Structure formats: C-alpha cells, structure tokens
Amino acid sequence: MxxxxxxxxxxxxxxxxxxxxxxxxxxxxxxxxxxxxxxxxxxxxxxxxxxxxxxxxxxxxxxxxxxxxxxxxxxxxLGRGFNGIEIAADGTITAGAAALDAHVARKAAAAGRDLTFLRTIPGAIGGAVRMNAGCYGAYVADALREVTVIHRDGREEVLPASALELAYRSSHLPEGAVIVEAVFDAPKGEPEALEARMAEQIERRDASQPTKDRTAGSTFRNPAGLSSTGRADDSHELKAWKVIEDAGLRGARLGGAVMNDKHPNFLTNSGDATAAELEGLGERVRKRVYDHSGLTLEWEIMRIGDPAA
Known part of the structure; x- marks a missing residue:
C-alpha cells in the first residue's frame, strides 16, 4: 500500500x-x-x-x-501557474515548463525574437527541453540559457544549459528533478519575416505529416541523429521513415495500431488501439528494420507504466 x-x-x-x-x-x-x-x-x-x-x-x-x-x-x-511567457527588454525569453511550444514561438516572433523552430513541435517547454526538441535545423540546445528545476527533496535550483548535456533527443537531468522554467537567448528577427517562416513551416508539416490523426509525433529517432553538441550532423543523412519504408512497413498494422500511410515514422491509433498494440507494432518495426538493414531504431516516444495484468 x-x-x-x-x-x-x-x-x-x-x-x-x-x-x-x-x-x-x-x-x-x-x-x-x-x-x-x-x-x-x-x-x-x-x-x-x-x-x-x-x-x-x-x-x-x-x-x-x-x-x-x-x-x-x-x-x-504542470498547468496554470507554470505556463507564463515573459520577454525581457534584452530579448531574453522566460517560459514556464507548461507553456506550449507553439505559443512561445508565436510570442517570441511578435517581439522580434526567433524561436520559430518551436512552432511545429507538439508539446510544452518542459518536454522540449528534456528531449532537446528541434526541427528545420534548429534545436533547444541552440537557444537554451538555463532551466529552473525542483529536486525531489524540494530544493529549487537554476542549472545552466551546459549542465544538461543536451544531445540528440536527450538530456541529463538530475534524478527526480522537475523542470519548472526555461530561459532562452533567441536571435533577433523581423516579426513579419518570422511569422511568414512559421506559416511556411506549418504548411510543410501539414503536407508531409498526419497532423489530423492520433499520433505522438515521430516514433523513432533518425539513425544518425545529431552531433554530441545537439546540433545537426550533416555527415549522416539516414532518416527513420526511409528505413521503415525500405523494410516494407509503411501502413503496417497490429490491431488498431498502424504505421501511418502518409508518414511511416508516425505510429498511429486508428481508433481502438491499445497501448500494447502500439508498443508491440513499434517493436515489430524495430525487428524488421534490423533484419532488413542491420540498423537499430531507437524509440523517440517515451513509454511508461505497467502492461495490463
């Protein structure tokens, strides 16, 4: 008990x-x-x-x-009380961990600060920091100055970005620490140009990704990923969706779980999937890709909890 x-x-x-x-x-x-x-x-x-x-x-x-x-x-x-967004006179952006990524991007753009990469990332700032989220060649690691965390013993501490060891879709937070706030240093930009860029990103995303379906974003990390600094490593070009497709798994199904026909790296609940079916299909894809290409796909989606009794 x-x-x-x-x-x-x-x-x-x-x-x-x-x-x-x-x-x-x-x-x-x-x-x-x-x-x-x-x-x-x-x-x-x-x-x-x-x-x-x-x-x-x-x-x-x-x-x-x-x-x-x-x-x-x-x-x-975290919810209300943790979703504030403040922009200082020097352009520094402070966002609560529960602030939505898209809201932070829009508010920053209106103030002439470029965090446009956050616009199409689903989720909130705490998760974006924890996973070093990024797209279109920019990542949290490029802009993060510091985070405030509350430790398991109740202590509040400000950690510089360097302490998080941000890498491809990962960070190293103290065990049990909860992120409550993040501070960003964002480059300047013209608000109109930043708004136009975000609109273009939304259009590109909607054209290539199943944004109307029940997904959790990209299922697997790209096999190459990023350099140890968390920035793009242009020496590798492998994409998770491509190795999944090459293994013949676009549209693969297990019960109500499906690898989306529009983008095969999007694990999708077609309506009545169980968590076991979704995770099971993901593991089936990992095995088939390994058998086909020798590549081991790593989960980008976090999986927590216990299986059904």
Missing part, C-alpha cells in the same frame, strides 16, 4: 485515468495525479513525499505511450 501523501493546495486525484491526457488516447490510470498550484506547492509536495514513492513529470502527453496497466506512484502534471 502506498504511503500517505502530503497535503497540497493544488489537485491530487487518486486512480486518475491517463488516456485522455495523451495524444494517442491509450493507457491505464496513475495511482495519483498531482496538479500543483504553484512552485511552492510542488516543492513542498516533493519534499514531504515518501522517497520510496515513484514520481513521473508529465507534459501534455504528445510524445508518450502510457501502458494499459497504468502508472504506479504519482504523475505530476
């Missing part, structure tokens, strides 16, 4: 289903879902929580499979 949980000012919900909080709409319940009121509420909760109770910070569920058996422990989901 789980230890008694600390009192909170935010919302603490037992046995909370998580499927409706993820873009793929699958998964079982969390033992507890905690939505803190503010930083102080989060810090006190983490400080007073039994250290044996697992904690998982969850964003907007855009890059996540929650397994059918649900999540043991406490899932923390």
């Amino acid at each position: 789980m230890a008694a949980l600390p009192e909170v000012r935010g919302r603490l919900t037992p046995d909370r289903p998580l499927a409706d909080l993820t873009w793929l709409r699958v998964g079982g319940p969390a033992d507890w879902l905690f939505q803190p009121a503010d930083r102080e509420d989060l810090a006190a909760f983490l400080r007073d929580l039994d250290p044996s109770v697992p904690v998982f910070p969850m964003g907007v569920g855009s890059n996540l499979i929650v397994r059918d058996g649900g999540v043991r422990g406490v899932v923390i989901r």
Whole structure:
C-alpha cells in the first residue's frame, strides 16, 4: 500500500485515468495525479513525499505511450501557474515548463525574437527541453540559457544549459528533478519575416505529416541523429521513415495500431488501439528494420507504466 501523501493546495486525484491526457488516447490510470498550484506547492509536495514513492513529470502527453496497466506512484502534471511567457527588454525569453511550444514561438516572433523552430513541435517547454526538441535545423540546445528545476527533496535550483548535456533527443537531468522554467537567448528577427517562416513551416508539416490523426509525433529517432553538441550532423543523412519504408512497413498494422500511410515514422491509433498494440507494432518495426538493414531504431516516444495484468 502506498504511503500517505502530503497535503497540497493544488489537485491530487487518486486512480486518475491517463488516456485522455495523451495524444494517442491509450493507457491505464496513475495511482495519483498531482496538479500543483504553484512552485511552492510542488516543492513542498516533493519534499514531504515518501522517497520510496515513484514520481513521473508529465507534459501534455504528445510524445508518450502510457501502458494499459497504468502508472504506479504519482504523475505530476504542470498547468496554470507554470505556463507564463515573459520577454525581457534584452530579448531574453522566460517560459514556464507548461507553456506550449507553439505559443512561445508565436510570442517570441511578435517581439522580434526567433524561436520559430518551436512552432511545429507538439508539446510544452518542459518536454522540449528534456528531449532537446528541434526541427528545420534548429534545436533547444541552440537557444537554451538555463532551466529552473525542483529536486525531489524540494530544493529549487537554476542549472545552466551546459549542465544538461543536451544531445540528440536527450538530456541529463538530475534524478527526480522537475523542470519548472526555461530561459532562452533567441536571435533577433523581423516579426513579419518570422511569422511568414512559421506559416511556411506549418504548411510543410501539414503536407508531409498526419497532423489530423492520433499520433505522438515521430516514433523513432533518425539513425544518425545529431552531433554530441545537439546540433545537426550533416555527415549522416539516414532518416527513420526511409528505413521503415525500405523494410516494407509503411501502413503496417497490429490491431488498431498502424504505421501511418502518409508518414511511416508516425505510429498511429486508428481508433481502438491499445497501448500494447502500439508498443508491440513499434517493436515489430524495430525487428524488421534490423533484419532488413542491420540498423537499430531507437524509440523517440517515451513509454511508461505497467502492461495490463
């Protein structure tokens, strides 16, 4: 039995289903879902929580499979109180971890600051930092100055970007730390030109990706990825979608799970998929690609929780 949980000012919900909080709409319940009121509420909760109770910070569920058996422990989901966006006179952009990537890009552009790469990235800033998100040749690593985290013991700390060791779709955060805020140094740009660039990016994305379907973004990392600095490595050109297609897996299905016909690196819930079917199809794709090309695809989608009993 789980230890008694600390009192909170935010919302603490037992046995909370998580499927409706993820873009793929699958998964079982969390033992507890905690939505803190503010930083102080989060810090006190983490400080007073039994250290044996697992904690998982969850964003907007855009890059996540929650397994059918649900999540043991406490899932923390930041919302109001963590979604502010501020732009200083010097152009420095401070964004709460729950601020949507697209909103940050738009507000920065209006102020003449270029974070346009964030416009087409689904999700929120906390997840973008954690995964060093990027597209169109730009990445969080290019612009991030520092992050504020709250540790499992309730301590708040500001970490420089260099401490995160940002690399291709990855970072190294202290164990149990929850990102609450990020600060960016963005280059200058003309607002009109930045808006036009974002509109072009949206058009390109919609033409090539299944934006109307239930997906969690790219399923697998590109085999080459980025250099150790987190920036593009132009010496490699392999793309995950291409090796999946070459293995004959565009449109592959398992139950309600499908590798999307429009873009084969988008694992899709066609309507009634289970988490087990989605993850199972992904593993089937990994095996087939390896058998076909000798390449090992690495998951970009995070998978958490227990399988169904």
